[in-house]
Amino acid sequence: MNPITPATTDARKGDVVAPTKEKGWFYTDTVKDHFFHPKNFLDGEEDYKDAYLGMVGSPACGDAMKVWLRINKGTDGVERITEFKWKTFGCASAIASTSMLSVMVTENEGLTLEEALKLRPQQIMERLGGLPNRKVHCSVLGDKALRSAINDYYRKTEQTDKIIVEQGRIIDKVLKITDHDIEEAVLEGADTLEKIQHKTKVGTGDPSCIPEVEQLLRFYKEKYFGS
Amino acid sequence: MHTIYLDHAATTPMDPRVVEVMQPYFIDVAGNPSSFHTVGLRAKEAVTEARQTIARLLSAREDEILFTSGGTESDNLAVMGIVKAQRQAILSFCHSRAGGNPSDGSPGLRFATPEDDKKPHVMTSAIEHHAVLEPLLHLQKIGEIELTVLPVNREGLVAIKDVRTALKLSTVLVSIMFANNEIGTIEPIADIGREILAWRKEHITPYPLFHTDACQAAGAIELNVEKLHVDLLTMNGSKIYGPKGVGILYIRRGIKIEPLMRGGGQERNIRSGTENVPAIVGLAKAFELVQENRETENARLIKLRDRLAEGLLKIPKTRFNGHPTDRLPNCVNISFMDIEGEAAMLYLDAQGIMISTGSACASSSLDPSHVILATGLSYEAAHGSLRFSLGHSTTKEDVDFVIAVMPKIVERLRQMSPVNLDMKYFN
Ligand code: FES
Numbered sequence: 079m080n081p082i083t084p085a086t087t088d089a090r091k092g093d094v095v096a097p098t099k100e101k102g103w104f105y106t107d108t109v110k111d112h113f114f115h116p117k118n119f120l121d122g123e124e125d126y127k128d129a130y131l132g133m134v135g136s137p138a139c140g141d142a143m144k145v146w147l148r149i150n151k152g153t154d155g156v157e158r159i160t161e162f163k164w165k166t167f168g169c170a171s172a173i174a175s176t177s178m179l180s181v182m183v184t185e186n187e188g189l190t191l192e193e194a195l196k197l198r199p200q201q202i203m204e205r206l207g208g209l210p211n212r213k214v215h216c217s218v219l220g221d222k223a224l225r226s227a228i229n230d231y232y233r234k235t236e237q238t239d240k241i242i243v244e245q246g247r248i249i250d251k252v253l254k255i256t257d258h259d260i261e262e263a264v265l266e267g268a269d270t271l272e273k274i275q276h277k278t279k280v281g282t283g284d285p286s287c288i289p290e291v292e293q294l295l296r297f298y299k300e301k302y303f304g305s
Numbered sequence: 306m307h308t309i310y311l312d313h314a315a316t317t318p319m320d321p322r323v324v325e326v327m328q329p330y331f332i333d334v335a336g337n338p339s340s341f342h343t344v345g346l347r348a349k350e351a352v353t354e355a356r357q358t359i360a361r362l363l364s365a366r367e368d369e370i371l372f373t374s375g376g377t378e379s380d381n382l383a384v385m386g387i388v389k390a391q392r393q394a395i396l397s398f399c400h401s402r403a404g405g406n407p408s409d410g411s412p413g414l415r416f417a418t419p420e421d422d423k424k425p426h427v428m429t430s431a432i433e434h435h436a437v438l439e440p441l442l443h444l445q446k447i448g449e450i451e452l453t454v455l456p457v458n459r460e461g462l463v464a465i466k467d468v469r470t471a472l473k474l475s476t477v478l479v480s481i482m483f484a485n486n487e488i489g490t491i492e493p494i495a496d497i498g499r500e501i502l503a504w505r506k507e508h509i510t511p512y513p514l515f516h517t518d519a520c521q522a523a524g525a526i527e528l529n530v531e532k533l534h535v536d537l538l539t540m541n542g543s544k545i546y547g548p549k550g551v552g553i554l555y556i557r558r559g560i561k562i563e564p565l566m567r568g569g570g571q572e573r574n575i576r577s578g579t580e581n582v583p584a585i586v587g588l589a590k591a592f593e594l595v596q597e598n599r600e601t602e603n604a605r606l607i608k609l610r611d612r613l614a615e616g617l618l619k620i621p622k623t624r625f626n627g628h629p630t631d632r633l634p635n636c637v638n639i640s641f642m643d644i645e646g647e648a649a650m651l652y653l654d655a656q657g658i659m660i661s662t663g664s665a666c667a668s669s670s671l672d673p674s675h676v677i678l679a680t681g682l683s684y685e686a687a688h689g690s691l692r693f694s695l696g697h698s699t700t701k702e703d704v705d706f707v708i709a710v711m712p713k714i715v716e717r718l719r720q721m722s723p724v725n726l727d728m729k730y731f732n
Contacts, residue, residue, distance in 0.1 A: 169647040
């Protein structure tokens with residue numbers, strides 16, 4: 079068979095720039111680079127037993143991620159993340175965004191905990207040059223694992239007051255559906271009220287919450303997909 | 306880089322001999338078969354000839370072959386068309402039987418629930434192609450049918466006794482695929498067909514009708530509608546080195562079917578639309594070629610297939626998916642535990658190897674393969690399932706190259722993975 083000419087760089091661009099003109103799910107060169115040459119992944123866990131551990135699983139496609147942090151006081155006496163190791167079970171996008179996150183957190187002297195907690199998935203996506211819409215939910219994973227590891231640090235260093243528990247706000251009082259559930263559904267690709275209801279059943283028991291659901295839908299769509 | 310295309314179950318490249326016979330019908334003989342002038346007549350003759358060829362290969366009659374735009378349309382037409390057309394027929398039939406013979410003790414004349422009484426019943430399998438499942442689920446959702454989805458065993462086989470148990474007087478259609486597109490398992494279509502025939506005879510009813518989607522089977526198995534006892538059969542060009550966007554639905558003579566497309570009345574008024582003459586000519590040629598060379602090509606592919614499977618299964622923590630022997634000659638589906646299929650697919654792609662995966666991450670709905678799940682595997686195993694489907698261009702060198710690079714890719718991805726499944730759940 080004849081060799082196939084590789085797709086043009088243009089066709090490989092992510093669609094984060096123009097979500098309306100979706101070009102399939104080809105990855106940018108940066109994504110490819112981090113996917114084929116991932117940075118900071120942990121091979122063998124023995125040496126990191128004492129590191130701070132964070133864990134998440136994505137309900138969307140059943141992937142899982144673990145993050146190990148080392149946190150040290152810098153020359154200025156501020157706690158910084160000096161090491162970020164990870165393992166992920168997921169697609170190219172999950173691998174690349176975790177790899178990129180590990181770079182962003184540890185580059186220069188390493189982020190302070192406050193800075194790290196302020197990181198948003200969008201910033202990772204920007205550094206990656208964009209991700210296809212239906213892959214956005216993978217880029218959220220690393221961010222969540224990072225938070226969970228920072229909480230582990232606070233727990234182990236007895237700064238329990240700083241632990242941030244991500245408790246959702248209940249939207250549907252009958253079915254106990256939170257704003258996080260709505261966010262999850264939007265990340266999984268639900269872009270209409272019907273699709274959200276299909277995934278979560280929200281509003282079937284308590285229709286009075288529907289206007290609020292619609293509001294959240296607009297908010298998260300704007301937040302993650304810019305539309 | 307040398308490209309090793311192992312995704313023939315997704316679609317095949319075209320056989321150059323097929324391209325050649327299609328050539329005249331693009332420009333020189335580009336008439337509309339419905340036109341009465343010479344060019345129109347030539348086009349019509351070409352369509353007729355193609356129909357005859359296909360009919361002959363299926364042991365069917367010319368007027369039983371209907372050209373469509375492909376497998377999806379044929380499946381939709383079979384499912385929706387039969388349900389719609391038989392809906393009235395089955396109701397009047399059941400009611401007349403139920404009302405006419407309450408005293409003679411004929412079996413099965415009472416319906417389980419008043420709901421069943423109103424709805425035609427359709428039976429299908431859990432591993433059907435979406436082109437069958439989706440229209441059926443839709444009909445179920447809008448309340449038009451009662452649907453039974455039969456389970457399959459670990460190897461992907463439908464049990465004939467399950468078919469028998471689920472049959473009832475309101476059953477209008479049974480639709481079971483001939484060979485599965487993901488795991489390659491070949492269903493016992495002839496046996497199911499015989500079972501249905503016997504049931505119809507016993508209950509003195511013309512129903513249910515039996516449809517099979519034979520798209521994947523067409524290149525590897527004899528398709529004889531008489532031996533298979535099917536009433537409807539779907540087949541297309543894109544899996545048999547023919548053109549895409551063309552298919553047929555075989556409809557046994559005398560069966561009423563409701564059209565999906567109305568218009569100029571082509572294809573016996575069941576499928577309106579100007580015939581895609583070059584594609585129809587190409588489909589017939591492609592079907593003829595694959596059927597003629599079936600035995601030699603199958604023998605060649607089976608050797609390669611088994612060599613590939615054996616080589617890949619040496620990698621630790623793998624599970625073979627599909628039936629060990631009743632399987633398409635070109636299909637190898639293996640789950641590589643602890644890794645995700647899309648990532649593996651892209652690593653293989655970087656080596657020039659084109660395959661596909663049942664992973665959720667690679668599907669637009671983020672759902673893992675319904676076929677792999679139906680064989681009783683967990684989400685995790687479906688995530689790591691890869692399908693290698695061989696074809697005309699596949700050589701022993703290709704297979705050996707895949708066997709050589711795969712262990713490294715799996716090892717690399719496993720290093721990155723936090724998952725470590727216990728194989729005792731998969732054996
Ligand atoms: S990890 Fe499943 S889609 Fe990215």
